[in-house]
Amino acid sequence: MKKHFKTTWTRIRRSPYQALAAVAVMTLTFFIASVFILTAAGSQAILRYFETRPQVTAFFKDEVTMTQVDTLKAKLIETEKVKEMKYISKEEALAIYREQNKDNPLLLEMVTANILPASLEVSTVDIAYLGEVAEILRQQPGVEEVIFQEDVVQALHKWTTTLRKIGVGLIGSLGLVSFLIILIIIGMKVAMRRTEIEILQLIGASSWYIWVPFVFEGIFYGAVGAILAWLISYLLLLYSTPFLVSFLAGIPVLPVPVLFMLAVLGIEILAGALIGTLGSLLAVKRYLR
Amino acid sequence: MIKFKDVTKKFGDVTALERVSFEIGPKEFIFITGPSGAGKTTVAKLIIRDFLPSSGVVEIDGTDIVDLPKKQIPTLRKNIGMIFQDLKLLHDQTVFENVALTLRVLGKVEEEIEDEVEKVLKLVGLSDRADFFPAQLAGGELQRVCIARAVVGKPEIVFADEPTGNLDLNTAWQIVRLLKEVNELGKTVIMATHNFEIVNEMEERVIELDKGKLVSDKKKGKYHLK
Numbered sequence: 001m002k003k004h005f006k007t008t009w010t011r012i013r014r015s016p017y018q019a020l021a022a023v024a025v026m027t028l029t030f031f032i033a034s035v036f037i038l039t040a041a042g043s044q045a046i047l048r049y050f051e052t053r054p055q056v057t058a059f060f061k062d063e064v065t066m067t068q069v070d071t072l073k074a075k076l077i078e079t080e081k082v083k084e085m086k087y088i089s090k091e092e093a094l095a096i097y098r099e100q101n102k103d104n105p106l107l108l109e110m111v112t113a114n115i116l117p118a119s120l121e122v123s124t125v126d127i128a129y130l131g132e133v134a135e136i137l138r139q140q141p142g143v144e145e146v147i148f149q150e151d152v153v154q155a156l157h158k159w160t161t162t163l164r165k166i167g168v169g170l171i172g173s174l175g176l177v178s179f180l181i182i183l184i185i186i187g188m189k190v191a192m193r194r195t196e197i198e199i200l201q202l203i204g205a206s207s208w209y210i211w212v213p214f215v216f217e218g219i220f221y222g223a224v225g226a227i228l229a230w231l232i233s234y235l236l237l238l239y240s241t242p243f244l245v246s247f248l249a250g251i252p253v254l255p256v257p258v259l260f261m262l263a264v265l266g267i268e269i270l271a272g273a274l275i276g277t278l279g280s281l282l283a284v285k286r287y288l289r
Numbered sequence: 290m291i292k293f294k295d296v297t298k299k300f301g302d303v304t305a306l307e308r309v310s311f312e313i314g315p316k317e318f319i320f321i322t323g324p325s326g327a328g329k330t331t332v333a334k335l336i337i338r339d340f341l342p343s344s345g346v347v348e349i350d351g352t353d354i355v356d357l358p359k360k361q362i363p364t365l366r367k368n369i370g371m372i373f374q375d376l377k378l379l380h381d382q383t384v385f386e387n388v389a390l391t392l393r394v395l396g397k398v399e400e401e402i403e404d405e406v407e408k409v410l411k412l413v414g415l416s417d418r419a420d421f422f423p424a425q426l427a428g429g430e431l432q433r434v435c436i437a438r439a440v441v442g443k444p445e446i447v448f449a450d451e452p453t454g455n456l457d458l459n460t461a462w463q464i465v466r467l468l469k470e471v472n473e474l475g476k477t478v479i480m481a482t483h484n485f486e487i488v489n490e491m492e493e494r495v496i497e498l499d500k501g502k503l504v505s506d507k508k509k510g511k512y513h514l515k
Contacts, residue, residue, distance in 0.1 A: 204366035205394040
């Protein structure tokens, strides 16, 4: 095995520009893949965040009784479309208001629990049920107003799905291009070494013996490209984290967990090695009799 | 050890060998002679299963090469040291590396490779040329590198295809003597040549081919081929 590594390294050193081209293409592919993976994962986290927030809020009239609230809750549970419900009393609403505006004493003056309505915050099992649940709430006698963030969640959902589709398409196309470039570069090297391959076969080398250094070379290009791309994307992410944190205003998706980034690295190295292996296997196969 | 029985090899309409039969025993030294196109190289390529016969049987150590599974071909070839007519040396590798190639294919470790290559280069008289590239060597020296590469793996059979083809008579004799030394080490040596002067002088067994047909199979002794 050691001698195969040595042969591979010698071959890479003897054609540095071809090696550079192969690594550059693989790096570009995996950089775009990393950007899409991070964006898709971020969007998914943001979507999840919104999905776990109360999606429909019903504000009650002052005269509503707890019995009416409990009846409404039971009615909603019966639909089996509700994931969570939380009743916020006037006093709790005031506490929340005070917490949110603690830095602004002017807004705290004059506000008492009486002027804030009690409410019921509802999360649905699926955002598709939002409209239906909101309609049930609107029809209840004690309910004054119903608000729900259907548009935000649906827009996010649409964005995440579209992003995933574009990502898969782009990564697929770039993966194919990388595979073809590895095939061409290793193919050129194999063509240059066809006399050596012929001699090796005639003196008794097995196909595997001939294949191994080329396969290692393909794996090298794929893995190095993946590692470089991951490093660049991770550094960019770390650099832009302060800006993104303030842009996302409290949505807890950053910092990206190190374990997640290591998993991305592992998957990319595996994918790179796979592209390299397949490309080199196919390139050498043409010359083996 | 090597058995050809009614072997015919055709390339389209061209018949390279026609119903050729002979047997070669262990440790024999044998010449295969004939003019260009007689079928000498075809015999070599059949022995290493680079070609398959169109009909007939080619047996190496009792195994019919037609029935040999593809995976077993490297094992067959590792036991046959080939000296190719067109040398087939790697020009970007030194003499040492060219010879070591056989041992690397055999899976030997580096220390063993160094020892064995040194020994074989001494045998062929190229100890001082180990770090030379093929382009820096003379014709006779190149043939010696090929012989070294063919015998370093200690194969049972050595097939030399026209090893003296482009050499002056003096150098050609050196090569033949070297092959004889290899034979005396207990190897079967088959030398394809059209140099009748060497063949007549050596008084070894001779298989004569012409236009793909076996003309004669002469046992050891004096003869005057022209």
